[in-house]
Amino acid sequence: MKFVVQVRLFPTPAQEAALADTLRLCNEAANLVSGVAWETKTFRNYDLRVHSYGELKAMGLSAQPAQHVIKKVTDAYATVKAQVRARLRKPLAKPIAFRPDAAQPFDDRCLSWQVEARTVSIWTTGGRMKGLRFACSDGQARALAAYRKGESDLIHRDGMWLLIATCDVPDVDVTEPDAFLGVDLGIANIATTGDGERHSGKHLNAVRHRNRELRRRLQSKQTKSAKRLLKARRRKESRFARDVNHRISKSIVAEAARTGRGIALEDLQGIRERVRLRKPQRVTLHSWSFHQLGGFIAYKAARRGVAVVHVDPAYTSQACSSCGHVDKKNRPYQARFACTSCGFAEHADVNAARNIASRGVADWAVSHAADDAA
Numbered sequence: 001m002k003f004v005v006q007v008r009l010f011p012t013p014a015q016e017a018a019l020a021d022t023l024r025l026c027n028e029a030a031n032l033v034s035g036v037a038w039e040t041k042t043f044r045n046y047d048l049r050v051h052s053y054g055e056l057k058a059m060g061l062s063a064q065p066a067q068h069v070i071k072k073v074t075d076a077y078a079t080v081k082a083q084v085r086a087r088l089r090k091p092l093a094k095p096i097a098f099r100p101d102a103a104q105p106f107d108d109r110c111l112s113w114q115v116e117a118r119t120v121s122i123w124t125t126g127g128r129m130k131g132l133r134f135a136c137s138d139g140q141a142r143a144l145a146a147y148r149k150g151e152s153d154l155i156h157r158d159g160m161w162l163l164i165a166t167c168d169v170p171d172v173d174v175t176e177p178d179a180f181l182g183v184d185l186g187i188a189n190i191a192t193t194g195d196g197e198r199h200s201g202k203h204l205n206a207v208r209h210r211n212r213e214l215r216r217r218l219q220s221k222q223t224k225s226a227k228r229l230l231k232a233r234r235r236k237e238s239r240f241a242r243d244v245n246h247r248i249s250k251s252i253v254a255e256a257a258r259t260g261r262g263i264a265l266e267d268l269q270g271i272r273e274r275v276r277l278r279k280p281q282r283v284t285l286h287s288w289s290f291h292q293l294g295g296f297i298a299y300k301a302a303r304r305g306v307a308v309v310h311v312d313p314a315y316t317s318q319a320c321s322s323c324g325h326v327d328k329k330n331r332p333y334q335a336r337f338a339c340t341s342c343g344f345a346e347h348a349d350v351n352a353a354r355n356i357a358s359r360g361v362a363d364w365a366v367s368h369a370a371d372d373a374a
C-alpha cells in the first residue's frame with residue numbers, strides 16, 4: 001500500500017538560492033524537452049533521450065537529473081493522453097509548459113535522507129548540498145525510515161520548500177470480518193456510518209461556497225493579483241478538504257478495526273451520474289474529494305488488515321434497512337427516512353449506510369464462496 005509523506009524544508013538563504021536555481025533549470029530543461037517532444041512527435045522516454053540528451057548536458061544537467069527531466073515530460077504527456085481518452089480534457093493545442101517552480105522528482109542517487117538527524121542531502125546545480133534541514137512529526141519520521149521508496153518530489157509552493165516522499169507499506173493480512181460497517185457518502189454529511197456517526201460537511205461546504213462567490217466576483221477582473229488570490233484560496237480549500245478526509249477516514253477505520261468489522265463503501269463509479277441529478281448542489285460536490293476519501297480509507301484499512309468492499313449503491317437511499325421495502329415515498333424529506341411499509345424511521349444517511357453494510361456482507365460472502373471453490 002502506497003502513501004505519501006510531505007515534509008517542509010528549512011534551507012539557509014544560500015541553500016534556498018541553490019534550490020531555486022535547480023528547480024528553475026530543471027523546468028527550463030523540461031520545457032525544452034517538451035518542445036522537442038511536440039515538434040518531433042516523440043513521446044517515448046528512450047526516443048526523447050536520443051533527441052535531447054546533448055542539449056540537457058550543455059545546460060548543466062548531469063545524467064541522473066537529465067533522465068528525470070525527460071521522464072517528467074513523458075509522464076506529463078502520458079497523463080494528458082489518458083485524460084483525453086477518458087474525455088476529461090481536450091487534446092493539447094501546444095506543447096505542455098512547466099512552471100519555473102513545477103515539482104521535480106529526485107531518486108536515491110540525487111537525494112538521500114538522514115531521517116534521524118532530520119536532514120537531506122540533495123543534488124543541486126551548485127553541486128551536492130548536504131545538511132538541508134527538514135521538519136516532520138514522529139509518525140512521519142517512522143514511516144520515512146521504514147517504508148520510503150523510490151523518488152521524492154521537490155516542490156516550491158506558497159513560499160515553502162517541500163519534499164514529497166512515497167512510502168510503500170506491505171499489506172497486513174486481512175482479518176475475516178464478523179460484520180460490516182457501512183459508510184454513506186454525501187454532501188450535507190460527507191460520510192455517515194451505519195452506527196449513526198455523521199461527519200458533517202457544513203464547514204467544508206461553507207468554505208467552498210465562500211470561494212465560489214469570491215471566484216465569481218474576481219473572474220471579471222483578470223488582474224494578476226486577483227488570479228494569485230484565487231489560486232491561493234483554491235490551494236487552501238483543497239488542503240482543508242484533505243485534512244477533513246484524513247480525519248474522517250481515520251475515525252472510520254479505527255471504529256471498524258476496534259469492532260472487528262470490515263468497511264462497506266459505495267462503488268464510486270456511478271457517483272458522477274448520481275450527482276448530476278441534483279443540480280443545485282452539483283457544484284458543491286467534487287467527486288475527486290470522494291475518491292480521495294475512498295483512497296484514504298483503503299490505505300488506512302490495508303495497514304490494519306481491515307477488509308474493504310465496494311458495493312452497488314443503487315436504491316440504498318430509498319430502501320428500508322429494516323424490512324427491505326423500496327419506495328421513493330420512504331423519504332418524506334431529504335434528511336429523513338420513514339418506511340411506508342413497516343414504519344421504521346431513521347436519519348436517511350444512517351439508513352443508507354446500513355443498506356450498504358448489508359450489501360457488503362452479501363458481496364463478501366459471495367466473493368469468498370468463490371475463493372473457497374477455487
Ligand SMILES: [Zn+2]
Binds near residue numbers: 320322323324325340
Ligand atoms: Zn421497512
